[in-house]
Amino acid sequence: xxxxxxxxxxxxxxxxxxxxxxxxxxxxxxxxxxxxxxxxxxxxxxxxxxxxxxxxxxxxxxxxxxxxxxxxxxxxxxxxxxxxxxxxxxxxxxxxxxxxxxxxxxxxxxxxxxxxxxxxxxxxxxxxxxxxxxxxxxxxxxxxxxxxxxxxxxxxxxxxxxxxxxxxxxxxxxxxxxxxxxxxxxxxxxxxxxxxxxxxxxxxxxxxxxxxxxxxxxxxxxxxxxxxxxxxxxxxxxxxxxxxxxxxxxxxxxxxxxxxxxxxxxxxxxxxxxxxxxxxxxxxxxxxxxxxxxxxxxxxxxxxxxxxxxxxxxxxxxxxxxxxxxxxxxxxxxxxxxxxxxxxxxxxxxxxxxxxxxxxxxxxxxxxxxxxxxxxxxxxxxxxxxxxxxxxxxxxxxxxxxxxxxxxxxxxxxxxxx
Ligand SMILES: NC(=O)c1ccc[n+]([C@@H]2O[C@H](COP(=O)([O-])OP(=O)(O)OC[C@H]3O[C@@H](n4cnc5c(N)ncnc54)[C@H](OP(=O)(O)O)[C@@H]3O)[C@@H](O)[C@H]2O)c1
Numbered sequence: 001x002x003x004x005x006x007x008x009x010x011x012x013x014x015x016x017x018x019x020x021x022x023x024x025x026x027x028x029x030x031x032x033x034x035x036x037x038x039x040x041x042x043x044x045x046x047x048x049x050x051x052x053x054x055x056x057x058x059x060x061x062x063x064x065x066x067x068x069x070x071x072x073x074x075x076x077x078x079x080x081x082x083x084x085x086x087x088x089x090x091x092x093x094x095x096x097x098x099x100x101x102x103x104x105x106x107x108x109x110x111x112x113x114x115x116x117x118x119x120x121x122x123x124x125x126x127x128x129x130x131x132x133x134x135x136x137x138x139x140x141x142x143x144x145x146x147x148x149x150x151x152x153x154x155x156x157x158x159x160x161x162x163x164x165x166x167x168x169x170x171x172x173x174x175x176x177x178x179x180x181x182x183x184x185x186x187x188x189x190x191x192x193x194x195x196x197x198x199x200x201x202x203x204x205x206x207x208x209x210x211x212x213x214x215x216x217x218x219x220x221x222x223x224x225x226x227x228x229x230x231x232x233x234x235x236x237x238x239x240x241x242x243x244x245x246x247x248x249x250x251x252x253x254x255x256x257x258x259x260x261x262x263x264x265x266x267x268x269x270x271x272x273x274x275x276x277x278x279x280x281x282x283x284x285x286x287x288x289x290x291x292x293x294x295x296x297x298x299x300x301x302x303x304x305x306x307x308x309x310x311x312x313x314x315x316x317x318x319x320x321x322x323x324x325x326x327x328x329x330x331x332x333x334x335x336x337x338x339x340x341x342x343x344x345x346x347x348x349x350x351x352x353x354x355x356x357x358x359x360x361x362x363x364x365x366x367x368x369x370x371x372x373x374x375x376x377x378x379x380x381x382x383x384x385x386x387x388x389x390x391x392x393x394x395x396x397x398x399x400x401x402x403x404x405x406x407x408x409x410x411x412x413x414x415x416x417x418x
Contacts, residue, residue, distance in 0.1 A: 004033060004311075004315065005033030005034065005035050006032065006033065006034055006035070006069045006070055006311050006314065007035050007037040007065075007067050007068045007069050007070070008024060008034055008035065008036050008037060008068070008069070008070045008071070008072065008307070009036075009037055009038040009039070009040065009062040009065075009068045009070075009071045009072070010024070010036065010038075010039050010040070010071075010072045010074065011039075011040040011059070011062065011071060011072065011073045011074065011075050011081070011084060012040065012041070012073065012074035012075040012076065013039050013041050013048060013050060014074070014076070015296050016074040016098055016125075016296055016299050016300065016303075017039070017072075017074040018048070018049075018296070019296035019297055019299070019300035020072055020074060020300045020303050020304070021036060021039065021050065022300075023300045023301075023303075023304050024036050024304070024307070027304065031308065032307075032308060032311045034307070034311075036054060037054060037065070037067065037068055038054055038056055038061055038062050038065065038068065039054050039055050039056070040056055040057065040058075040059060040061075040062060040075075041055060041056075041057060042057060043057070044056070044057050059080070059084055062088070063084075063087055063088060063091060068093060069093065069094060069311075069314055070093065070094040070095075070096070070120075070307065070310050070311070070314065071088050071093050071094070071095050071096070072095075072096045072097070072303060072307070073085055073095060073096070073097040073098070073099060073102075074097070074098050074099070074303075075099070076099065076101075077099075077101060078099075078101050078102055078105055081097070081099055081102055082102045082105065082106055082110075085097060085102065085110060085121075086109075086110060086113055088119075089110065089113045089114050089117050089119045089121060090113060090117055091117075092117050092118065092119050093119060094119060094120035094121075094122075094310040094313070094314055095114070095119070095120070095121050095122070096121075096122045096123070096303055096306040096307060096310060097121075097122075097123050097125075097126065098123070098125035098126055098129075098299055098302070098303060099123070099126060100123075100126040100127065100195070100198045100199055100202060101198060103123050103126045103202050104197075104198035104199070104201040104202055104211075107123075107201075107202055107205050107211065108205060108211060108324065111321055111324060114319055114320075114321060115319050115321050118317070118318070118319050119319060120309075120310045120313045120314065120319060120320045121319075121320070121321070122306035122309060122310055122320060123202075123306075124302040124303070124305060124306050125299045125302035125303050125306070126199070126202060127153060127199045127202050127203060127277075128151070128153055128199070128275040128276075128277055128289070128291075128293045129155075129275070129292060129293050129294050129295065129298050129299040129302055130291050130292040130293065130294075130295070130297075130298025130299060130301050130302055131275060131276075131277065131289050131290065131291040131292070131293060131298075131302075132289075132302060132305055133277045133279075133289040134202075134206060135305070135309070136279075136287075136289070137203075137206050137207055137279065138206060138320075138321075138322060139322065141279065141281070141284065141287075142322045142325075144281040144282075144283055144284055145281055145282065145328075146207045146208065146248070146279060146280065146281045147247065147248060147249050147280050147281055147282065148245070148246065148247040148248070148249065148278075148280040149203050149207045149245075149246045149247075149277065149278070149279050149280070150243055150244065150245045150246070150247075150267065150277075150278050151199075151203070151243065151244050151267075151275065151276060151277035151278060152241055152242065152243060152244075152267055152270045152274075152275050152276050152293075153195075153196050153199040153200070153203075153244050153275050153277065153293060154190055154193070154195050154196040154199075154242060154275075154293070155182060155272075155273035155274065155275055155292075155293040155294040156177055156182045156183045156187065156190035156191070156195075156273070156294075157190050157191055157193070157196070157221070157222050157242045158241065158242065158270060158271070158272065158273060158274065158275070158293075159173075159177050159180075159182050159183075159272050159273045160173040160174060160177050160183075160191070160222065161173075161222060161225070161239075161240055161241060161242065161258075162271045162272050163176060163177075164225065164227060164230055164240075165230050165233075165239055165240070167227070168227075169226075169227055170222075170223070170225060170226065170227075174187060174191070182273055182294070191221045191222050191223050192219070192220075192221035192223065193219045193220060193221040193222075193242060193256040193257065194219065194221075196219075196242060196244050196256045197214070197217055197219045197244075197256050199244065200212075200217060200244040200246060200254050200255075200256055201217065201254070203244070203246055203254075203277070204246050204254045205324070206324075206325070207246060207279070207325070208246065208248050208252060208325060208327060208328075208329075209324055209325035209326050209327040209328070210252065210327040210331075212254045212331075216254070216331070216334075217254050217255060217256065218255040218256070218257065218334040219255070219256045219257065220256070220257035220258065221242070221258075222240075222242050222258050224412065225240055225258055225412075225414075226412065228344075228411075228412075229344075229412055229414060232342070232344065232383060233260050236260065236342075236385075237262060237263055238260045238261055238262055238263060238268075238416075239260075239261060239263055239268050240258055240259070240260055240261070240414065241258065241259060241261050241267055241268065241270070241417075242256070242257070242258050242259075243256070243257070243258075243259045243261065243267060243417060244256045245259075245417075248328070248329045250332070251329060251330050251331065251332030251336070252327070252329045252330065252331055252332060253331075253332045253333075253334060253336075253337050255334060255337065257415060258414060258415075259414065259415050259416065259417040260342050260414050260415070260416045260417065261416075261417040262417070265417065266278060266286075266288045266290075267417075270290055273292070273293065273294055273295075274290060274291065274292060274293060275290065275291065275292070275293025275294075276288060276289065276290035276291075277289045277290075334391055335390065335391045335392035335395070336390050336391065336392070337390070337391050338388040338389065338390060338391075338418075339388060339389070339390075339391050339394060339415045339416075339418075340369070340385065340386055340387060340388045340389075340415065340416040340418055341385070341386045341394050341398075341413055341414070341415055341416065342383070342384075342385050342412075342413065342414045342415075342416055343383070343384045343385075343386070343398065343401075343410065343412075343413050344381065344382075344383050344410070344411040344412045344413075345357070345381070345382045345383075345384070345401070345407055345408075345409070345410055345411060346379075346380070346381055346382075346407070346408040346409045346411055347380050347381070347382050347406055347407050347408060348377075348378055348380065348405075348406045348407075348408065349375070349376050349377050349378070349379075349380035350406060352406075353380075353382075353406045353407075354371065354373070354382070356404055356406060357382070357384070357401055357404070357407070358371075360397055360400045360401050360404070361384075361386065361397045361401075363397075363400075364389075364393045364394075364396050364397040364400070365389065365393055366386050366387070366389040366393050366394055366397050367386065367387045367389070368384055368385070368386055368387070369385045369386060369387050370384070370385045371383070371384050378408070381411070385416060388418060398410060398413060
């Protein structure tokens with residue numbers, strides 16, 4: 001590997017692409033010889049610090065250049081990147097992408113294309129950006145049967161939840177995240193859990209051999225969380241995190257939603273824009289990967305790691321793919337997942353309220369772990385935590401309770417991480 005110089009093309013020279021190009025050009029030649037041969041952009045007339053000689057707006061300049069060994073895709077969005085990646089792999093080129101949308105959409109198809117063409121496909125930066133977590137899952141842990149993978153895999157929402165834990169309102173936390181560049185002007189993908197959902201699809205494929213569809217993967221975001229929820233969480237020795245959970249213990253289910261989580265759990269310690277992934281299996285117990293889950297430099301670091309792996313692989317003329325895991329187990333619908341629920345209610349402080357509420361839970365076979373009542377008169381608040389029960393039974397209970405005359409509002413519901 002030391003004696004060969006690899007020709008590299010980079011598709012995209014925006015936020016991430018610029019950082020990658022700079023890292024490639026300054027990489028220690030003692031590690032590997034790299035030559036940035038082409039950079040694909042949409043608008044060549046934009047001012048940038050890249051020589052005109054290597055800039056192109058024509059994908060064919062990369063696809064049809066036999067001297068290009070390795071291509072990095074950092075365009076963003078699904079089109080045209082997905083078709084470009086497929087064509088490059090079919091041409092036998094190694095491809096590295098940071099694009100979670102493409103891998104969530106077509107990961108197994110592209111992995112198979114890479115295998116069929118004896119080509120390399122890497123996408124470490126697509127999940128948790130700067131944290132090298134996919135390579136351990138694909139390679140180091142390939143011999144392990146995994147039981148559960150959970151993670152904080154959206155830095156923006158974690159930044160906002162950390163601010164709220166420190167006393168901010170949701171709106172203030174969002175404005176600060178936008179000012180700091182963590183949140184987009186339209187924050188929907190981050191705050192409604194959609195970004196985490198795409199990453200959960202990728203983790204499902206790599207850890208359990210199945211890609212749940214959008215409809216299968218229950219997703220709820222953080223936009224309904226309030227300061228008061230955090231105050232209650234603190235009273236219960238917990239905090240609130242947006243967590244992706246994928247488990248295959250008693251049936252397979254993947255979901256993304258906010259949870260009340262014990263402050264002693266490793267995920268509770270992940271603050272600000274950091275990410276973490278916890279991987280569990282019988283032989284490994286619990287592994288925790290944590291670090292920066294976004295940002296140009298950490299993302300470029302993951303991409304450079306992939307470049308080195310690809311160069312190593314190219315030298316031995318092999319694909320990087322171990323057999324994908326085969327799905328073992330049964331799909332479990334979200335309504336059958338066992339959850340423990342924290343429920344905050346405004347109630348009229350009158351005799352029999354608690355009996356009515358606990359009776360309704362009982363009729364749905366949901367048992368109550370703890371109850372706290374606060375305030376008097378029409379300002380009474382009731383906080384309940386249920387034992388684990390199927391989601392559908394908890395939902396029925398909450399629907400029936402909210403219709404009771406003595407219940408003014410169901411102020412909030414949050415699942416407890418178990
Ligand atoms: N930001 C992060 O922290 C992070 C972390 C992990 C992964 N990622 C992923 O990294 C990827 C790139 O993100 P980014 O923030 O760097 O995007 P960006 O700043 O919008 O840059 C996109 C680049 O791609 C070029 N481009 C877009 N469409 C094109 C087309 N049809 N043909 C040719 N060139 C085209 C643009 O060209 P012009 O310059 O001419 O407009 C620009 O240079 C995304 O998939 C993102 O999800 C980002």
